[in-house]
Amino acid sequence: MKVSVVKDILGANEQIALENRRLFDEKGIFVLNVMAAPGAGKTSLIERTIEALRDWLRIGAMDGDVASSIDADRLARLGIPAVQINTGGACHLDANMVRRGLSSLSLEDIDLLFLENVGNLICPTGFELGEHLKVMISSTPEGDDKPYKYPGMFSAVDVLLLNKIDLMPLLDFDMDTFRRGVEALNPKVAFFPVSCKTGEGVQAWVEWLLAQRVRRLQVWHSALEAER
Ligand SMILES: Nc1nc2c(ncn2[C@@H]2O[C@H](COP(=O)(O)OP(=O)(O)OP(=O)(O)O)[C@@H](O)[C@H]2O)c(=O)[nH]1
Ligand SMILES: [Mg+2]
Numbered sequence: 001m002k003v004s005v006v007k008d009i010l011g012a013n014e015q016i017a018l019e020n021r022r023l024f025d026e027k028g029i030f031v032l033n034v035m036a037a038p039g040a041g042k043t044s045l046i047e048r049t050i051e052a053l054r055d056w057l058r059i060g061a062m063d064g065d066v067a068s069s070i071d072a073d074r075l076a077r078l079g080i081p082a083v084q085i086n087t088g089g090a091c092h093l094d095a096n097m098v099r100r101g102l103s104s105l106s107l108e109d110i111d112l113l114f115l116e117n118v119g120n121l122i123c124p125t126g127f128e129l130g131e132h133l134k135v136m137i138s139s140t141p142e143g144d145d146k147p148y149k150y151p152g153m154f155s156a157v158d159v160l161l162l163n164k165i166d167l168m169p170l171l172d173f174d175m176d177t178f179r180r181g182v183e184a185l186n187p188k189v190a191f192f193p194v195s196c197k198t199g200e201g202v203q204a205w206v207e208w209l210l211a212q213r214v215r216r217l218q219v220w221h222s223a224l225e226a227e228r
Contacts, residue, residue, distance in 0.1 A: 010126070010127075013094050013095045013096070013127055013128065014095075014128055016094075016095035016096050016099055016130075017095035017127075017128035017129055017130040018130065019095075019099070019130070020095055020098055020099055020102070020129060020130025021130035021131075021132075022130075023102070023107070023130070024113070024130060024131075024132070025220060025223075027107045027108065027110075028111070028217075028220060029060075029107060029110050029111065029112070029113050030111065030112050030113070030132055030133075030212075030213045030216050031112075031113045031114075031115060031129075031130065031131045031132050031133075032112075032113070032114050032115065032131060032132070032133050032134075032135050032209075033093075033115045033117060033124070033129050033131035033133070033134050033135065034046065034114055034115065034116050034117060034135045034137065035117045035120075035121075035124045035125070035134065035135065035136050035137075035153060035157070036117075036119060036121070036136060036137035036138065036139070037119055037120070037121050037138075037139070037142055037146075038119030038120070039119065039139075040119070040137045040138060040139040040142065040163055040164075041137050041139055041161075041163035041164060041196050042071075042116045042117070042119070042137055043063070043071045043074055043075065043116060044163070044196035044197075045137055045161060045163065045194070045196055045205075046061060046075060046114045046116060047074065047075065047078060047196070048194075048196050048199065048202045049114075049202075049205070049206060049209065050075065050078050050080055051078070052202065052203070052206045053112070053206060053209075053210075054078070054079070054080070057111040057112045057213075058109055058110050058111045058112070059080050059110070059111070059112045059113075059114070060080060060081045060082070060083075060105050060109075060110040060112070060113045060114070061075045061080060061081070061082040061083070061113070061114040061115075061116060062082070062083045062084075062085060062093075062098060062101045062102075062105070062113070062114070062115050062116065063075065063082060063083070063084050063085065063116045064085045064087055064092070064093040064097065064115070064116060064117050064118045065084065065085075065086060065087070065118060065119075066086065066087055066088070066089055066090070066091075066118060067086055067088075068084075068086075069084040069086075071084065071116060072084035081105055081106065081109070081110070083101045083104045083105060085097050085098075085100075085101050087118055090118070090123075091118055091120045091122070091123040091124075092117060092118050092120060092123035092124040092126070092127050093115060093117050093118060093124065093127065093129055094127045094129070095127065095128060095129050095130060098115060098129045098130065111213075112213065115129055115131060121146070121150040121153050122150065122152065122153070124153070125152050125153050125156045132212075132216055133158045133159065133212060134156055134157040134158050134159075135157065135158070135159050135161070136153055136154065136156075136157040136159070136160050136161070137160075137161045137162075137163050138154075138160065138161070138162050138163070138178075139162070139163040139164040140162065140163070140164045140165060140167050140168055140171050140173045141164060141167060141171060141173075143173065144172075144173045144174045144175070144177040144178040144181075145177070145181070146178075146181075147178065147181030147182045147184075147185055148181045151185050154181070154182055154185045154186055154189075155185045155186050156186075157186065157189060158189065158190065159189060159190040159191075159192070159205075159208070160182060160186075160189050160190070160191050160192070161191075161192045161193075161194050161205060162178065162191070162192070162193045162194065163194055163195065163196055164195060164196075164197070165193045165194065165195045165200060165201065166195040166197050166198050166200065175193075179191075190208055192204055192205040192208065
């Protein structure tokens with residue numbers, strides 16, 4: 001009985017995620033679901049990316065947290081539309097929360113939308129939001145063993161950033177151990193070591209992201225051509 005209830009919830013979420021995705025595609029909004037442990041640097045990476053791209057793209061953000069509007073306030077200070085979603089205890093965003101949050105954004109004015117998930121390495125992977133890309137941030141103080149302990153998220157993502165590389169000299173973080181763990185789970189994942197503090201590595205991430213958006217624009221263009 002319990003199992004079928006869980007299946008129903010996930011099934012309903014997938015349905016709403018598909019509707020979100022259809023809306024994003026219709027409006028031409030490229031959407032990223034940013035996942036990581038608490039404090040890994042999700043908001044910091046979004047801030048860095050906004051700084052790099054705001055002259056070229058219209059960026060928006062939705063921030064999922066159990067409580068407070070600290071993250072949305074941080075991003076709004078950079079002059080972008082940002083909506084805070086308080087999950088009221090839930091450890092992840094779901095598609096319905098995103099759908100509700102979208103009503104607070106002017107979708108015609110957004111090219112790139114960040115969905116900052118709740119800080120958690122397990123739950124967010126179970127809930128599609130309608131995003132085009134799943135982004136994971138791991139950070140050096142969390143340790144080089146994280147791919148081995150939390151294989152689900154490392155397996156599920158399209159791109160992995162290793163943040164806080166500026167702290168490497170202070171830590172026992174072994175990059176080879178980390179990379180081996182990641183490669184065993186997700187050999188094709190795009191990988192960027194970065195420091196949101198110093199800015200090191202951020203340019204490579206931003207260039208990759210722009211290239212992904214161009215690929216998405218081509219998909220949308222081909223779909224329009226096929227409809228004609
Ligand atoms: N040394 C160092 N600190 C960083 C770096 N990136 C972020 N931080 C710091 O790490 C802390 C957490 O960063 P956030 O960007 O708020 O992390 P988050 O993942 O959004 O956190 P939650 O939303 O609370 O889960 C802040 O004090 C940042 O200043 C980095 O590259 N190096
Ligand atoms: Mg944050």
